[in-house]
Structures are given as C-alpha cells and as structure tokens.
Amino acid sequence: MHDVIIIGAGPAGLAAAFWCEELGLDTLLLEQDERPGGQLLQVYNPINNYPGLRAANGQEFFERAFSSRIDEADFDLWTEVEIESVNVKAKRVSLRSGEQLQTIALVLATGVSRRRLGIPGEAEFRGRGIIESATRDRDLFSGQDVCVIGGGDAAAENALLLAEVCPTVTLVHRGRKLSARREFLEQLQTNHCLTIFTESIVTRILGDEKVEAVEISRKEGLKPFQMAVRGVLIRIGVDPNTQLVREQLQLDNNGYVIVNSIHETIIPNVFAIGDVSNPVGPTISGACGAAATVAKAIASRISRSK
Ligand SMILES: Cc1cc2nc3c(=O)[nH]c(=O)nc-3n(C[C@H](O)[C@H](O)[C@H](O)COP(=O)(O)OP(=O)(O)OC[C@H]3O[C@@H](n4cnc5c(N)ncnc54)[C@H](O)[C@@H]3O)c2cc1C
Numbered sequence: 230m231h232d233v234i235i236i237g238a239g240p241a242g243l244a245a246a247f248w249c250e251e252l253g254l255d256t257l258l259l260e261q262d263e264r265p266g267g268q269l270l271q272v273y274n275p276i277n278n279y280p281g282l283r284a285a286n287g288q289e290f291f292e293r294a295f296s297s298r299i300d301e302a303d304f305d306l307w308t309e310v311e312i313e314s315v316n317v318k319a320k321r322v323s324l325r326s327g328e329q330l331q332t333i334a335l336v337l338a339t340g341v342s343r344r345r346l347g348i349p350g351e352a353e354f355r356g357r358g359i360i361e362s363a364t365r366d367r368d369l370f371s372g373q374d375v376c377v378i379g380g381g382d383a384a385a386e387n388a389l390l391l392a393e394v395c396p397t398v399t400l401v402h403r404g405r406k407l408s409a410r411r412e413f414l415e416q417l418q419t420n421h422c423l424t425i426f427t428e429s430i431v432t433r434i435l436g437d438e439k440v441e442a443v444e445i446s447r448k449e450g451l452k453p454f455q456m457a458v459r460g461v462l463i464r465i466g467v468d469p470n471t472q473l474v475r476e477q478l479q480l481d482n483n484g485y486v487i488v489n490s491i492h493e494t495i496i497p498n499v500f501a502i503g504d505v506s507n508p509v510g511p512t513i514s515g516a517c518g519a520a521a522t523v524a525k526a527i528a529s530r531i532s533r534s535k
Pocket residue numbers: 236237238239240241242259260261262265266267268269271272273274275276277278279310312338339340341342470473502503504505511512513514516
C-alpha cells in the first residue's frame with residue numbers, strides 16, 4: 230500500500246513527487262514513456278516565463294529544474310509502465326504485467342497529447358517530411374515548399390517561422406476564420422510567402438519515400454486537388470489524456486477532468502493536476518503550483534488519519 234500513486238511524469242507529476250517526498254509520503258510515480266519530462270521534451274522554443282529559471286528549450290529546462298533532483302530522489306519512479314486499468318473508487322492501479330498497486334491517494338498528471346488528423350500519410354511519413362516543430366526543423370526545410378495544417382496560435386506561429394526560410398507556405402484551416410491571436414493574423418496577411426486556405430481540409434499526405442504532396446479538399450462538391458510540398462506540419466490542438474478514467478470521473482465538454490480548488494475530483498482522494506485538468510492556462514508554473522497544493526492536501530489528510 231502506497232500513500233500516493235502519481236500517474237504521469239511531466240512537470241506536474243514530477244513536482245508532485247518532489248513535494249510528496251519532502252512531506253514524508255511513500256510515493257510511486259508511474260510513467261509510460263522511457264524517460265520522464267512529458268511535453269517539455271517537445272518544446273524547442275526558449276522558456277522565459279517560469280519564475281526564476283530561463284532555458285533555451287524544454288530539454289534544458291527539464292535538466293535544470295528536474296533532472297538532478299530525480300537522481301537524488303527517494304520516491305520510486307517507474308518508466309515504460311503500461312497501465313491496464315485504474316479503479317478510482319478502490320484506488321487500485323492494474324498494470325499490464327499483472328501487478329496490482331494499491332494507494333491511499335491517486336494523482337492523475339497525464340497531461341495532453343497532440344491531436345492527430347488520422348489521414349493516410351500522417352503516420353507513415355513521420356521523420357520523412359512530417360515537420361515536428363518549425364523551431365527545430367526549419368533549416369531542414371529551408372528552400373522547400375511546405376504546408377501547415379491548423380488555424381490557432383501554434384499553427385500560425387509555426388507557419389510564420391517557416392515562411393522565413395521557405396519559398397511558399399500554405400496554411401490550411403477547416404474553419405471559416407483562423408482563431409490565432411491578432412498579432413499573428415496581421416503578420417500572416419502581409420507575408421507574401423503565405424497562402425491561406427480556409428474552409429479546407431487536407432485529406433491525404435502523398436509521396437513515395439518522402440512527402441511529395443498533399444491532397445486538399447475545399448468546399449463540398451468541388452474536386453479535391455493535389456499540391457506539391459516537401460513538408461507538412463500539423464497543429465490542430467490537443468486532447469487531454471483521460472483514457473484510463475473517462476468513465477469514472479467528471480469531465481468537461483472537451484474531456485478535461487473537472488476538479489475543485491484543491492484539484493480534487495468528484496472521488497475523494499483522487500486528484501488531477503497539470504494540463505489534464507487545465508484547459509484554460511496550461512503552463513509549467515500552473516502544473517507545479519497544482520502539484521504543491523495536492524501534495525499538501527494529501528499529507529495533511531494522511532497525518533490526521535495516522
Ligand atoms: C511547443 C510547446 C511550447 C510550450 N512552451 C511553454 C512555455 O514557454 N511555458 C510554459 O509554462 N509552458 C509551455 N508549454 C506547456 C507545458 O509544456 C505544459 O503546460 C506542461 O508540460 C504540462 O505538464 P503536465 O505534467 O501536466 O503534462 P505533460 O507535460 O503532458 O506530461 C504528462 C506525462 O504523463 C504521461 N502519461 C500520459 N498518459 C499516461 C499513462 N496512461 N500512464 C503513464 N504515464 C502517462 C506522459 O507520457 C507524460 O510524460 C509548452 C508546450 C508545448 C507543446
């Protein structure tokens with residue numbers, strides 16, 4: 230029996246584990262990937278908005294904020310863990326290996342994942358023309374025509390970065406209007422390398438060894454057409470990772486876990502922290518703040534009951 234099991238070792242889960250350890254709680258942190266860090270490992274832009282710590286990218290932030298603490302930590306961190314199911318009422322976590330884990334408090338810190346289009350070519354061309362990040366991959370696509378899919382801030386920002394080095398950037402958005410902030414919209418409209426297709430969807434990514442074209446479908450009834458591109462960057466939003474608890478907790482219309490002011494769900498002693506329960510302001514500082522609140526709440530309940 231553990232005092233606390235935390236699922237997910239991104240900033241929220243790691244910060245919660247550090248706090249729980251400091252408060253003397255027997256803590257187990259479970260991570261599905263081979264290493265902790267969560268989304269930080271996909272951040273290629275500088276991080277300048279965490280109080281007291283600036284970093285050139287997410288990897289550097291992870292190393293400076295978390296890495297050395299993990300090496301010294303007293304809590305258990307299990308990576309590459311496959312969780313079969315979670316029973317939130319019983320506070321039981323069943324692993325695919327057959328192991329059953331029992332805890333007094335359960336903390337869900339599973340974050341969000343990039344939404345996928347689910348179209349032919351999207352998975353097949355990963356690493357062969359699918360652009361992960363304009364900041365990271367810009368030089369690789371310099372001088373090539375590219376397509377960006379999406380209409381929010383992330384899509385606009387990436388399109389503008391690519392337009393600095395690519396002869397043409399085509400932004401394809403399924404809605405009537407882009408939802409990116411005004412500052413980006415103004416830059417998009419005045420950039421001569423950029424073409425914007427609204428009310429349009431990319432239906433296929435085509436190529437032989439590498440990406441060679443996209444198929445775009447504009448208004449209903451019109452024939453889809455193909456456009457030659459060498460790179461495709463997809464930014465169509467994120468989905469909260471709630472697969473394990475979807476039927477057991479209260480979620481909002483977008484699938485985020487609903488919590489109260491101490492980040493507790495509708496089930497006592499089951500908490501959700503970080504992006505998985507924060508649709509409004511997903512940030513590292515928000516995730517770490519929620520982690521501290523939850524650890525303190527759990528510690529005070531456990532010390533009272535002992
Ligand atoms: C490109 C980019 C730039 C960003 N820039 C900034 C910035 O400048 N400043 C800022 O404050 N924030 C920034 N963010 C946001 C910040 O990275 C997130 O708010 C933060 O990582 C959220 O932490 P989290 O722990 O809640 O979730 P995540 O980082 O998503 O971590 C969740 C972890 O849970 C694991 N997990 C999921 N499901 C399971 C499961 N079933 N079993 C076990 N483990 C599981 C995942 O593998 C992952 O490791 C940026 C994000 C991106 C993508």
